[in-house]
Amino acid sequence: MRTLKLLIAFFLLQACAGGSYSLLPPGEHRIGQLLVRSDAAWNRLPAKYQPLEADAVLTRHGTNLDSIIIFSDLRAGDALFRAPSSYRGMPRFESTMLPQDIMELTESSFRIRLGEGDARVAVDDLRILPGDRFEFAMNHTASNGFRIRGIVHGGLYSGRAWLIVYQAAADHYFDLSKQDALALFASARINKAGI
């Protein structure tokens, strides 16, 4: 009986830890509060490897080379990532924020997450899109020169926000999955039933 209890506890802990990698096949998927359509297959990371507020992290060639991070429902007070230490804060989303503020919030969040002094993060080229959407570029370069290019697409609704971050190694991998990422951005819409 004791063994059985231990086994149940073990599997519960496994489940809480977020399980294993899974396949996200082409097609429409509900991810958190968003409905997205993917034209390509992606690997979905277990929840335990996801950033704090992310609903999904997808990759085709491993997260060092490419990834899509989906934050489907940012509310007032939410941070994108967990702070790296007790004395460091993370910027938090506010319901009054404009796309300009969210671009700055994303830049700071990634800088802190990657480690100031370890990578140079730069955001640029903000575009305001129809339907309360926006998009901007976010690139970072590690101190050894490894360059990551990225595009962040998001939307604002009812004092809340959603963000999809596509980033990949600048050489080869960024262009390889860029069209898939753009298609996924374009397909994203709020799942009204979930609000």
Added chain:
Amino acid sequence: MNKIYRYCSVLMFAAWQTSAAAEIPPGYQPASDTDEESLWYAFDRGESLLKHSPLRVSDAALERYLKSVLCRLTPDYCDDFRIYVTLNPEFNAATSGNGALHIWSGMLLRLDNEAQLAALLGHEVAHYLNRDALRQWRTAKQTGAIASVLSFGISPVGDLLSGGFFAGLLPFSQSQELAADAQGLKMMAAAGYNPAEAAVVWQNFADEQAVANIGKGLLIMSTHPGSAGRSERLRRQAQDTYSLIKNADSGHAAYRQAIGRFLPRFLEEQLKARQPDRTAFLLQRLRHSAIGSGDWHFYRGEHLRHIGSEKHLLQAVNAYQSAIANNGPAQALRNTGYALIRLGKYSEAIVYLQRYLAGPTPPQDGGVVLATIEKYRDR
């Protein structure tokens, strides 16, 4: 008479400094097939990454200035050092055993004058002269901590982390840090700098830590003595040992002239780190620094806008107004508009955004500002 005292004491300290046996002679290179040569090889690799780091502030004039202060401290060893500044908002500097000296922008942002810079450079020079890195390397080998050290040499992750390479690889012991403090003090006094400024550096940092209620989490604090105690120790040493030096040089104007044009950039790094308490403290300290009044008000506005509550947005608007009144950057107009939108004052906001667009040079982000105006025009 004061001058005579000063020059006598400078000569006295110069003699003292020379007599204190440095571990290594000028131009030192480690012997072949020694553990020190292996260590230097690892440091050379780290230095190469630092040299080409995208975070490096590659500015010949800045590096020349920093090197000139270092050479004033230790003329004989001047050619043994290379100085690199990188963008990093934290307060830190580190030296490796091969003479590469890494300064973080957050350190330069927090210093008031050249004497304070000399105190920190002297400290780092002392680590080099004492071969502290080699001592720690050998201790690490003896205690089995070598595995983690070696991983830096072969792991791509280690390469990615090279920004903290010198600081994190071989932390010095507290006794090494205190010895380096004392030697740094000796060097700065011998070079004619006001040694009392060494204590001020650490008192300022202790105050910053107290305001932000931090300490344990900071990288520099993991190996270094507490800032307040360090300040007190340096203050006593400066008083007891160097009381003969009168009218010593603090180099306030020289520091402002050399570092002033970088302060806005370094302050931006601090703002992006989103540490509101520390940023507020620093802004207060920088109020009368080389940052122009318009810039200072603008960055204060940025700091308040980042906090983002209604109260802080209102204060941000006031700060931007002061920036505009003091010839601050044009972005003060734009960000007044953005803050006012967040406060629900759309028509007022549009006036500022239009003024921003009507500036003498068309802004790069004009399209975004126009789209924002369009969105809020009829609300």
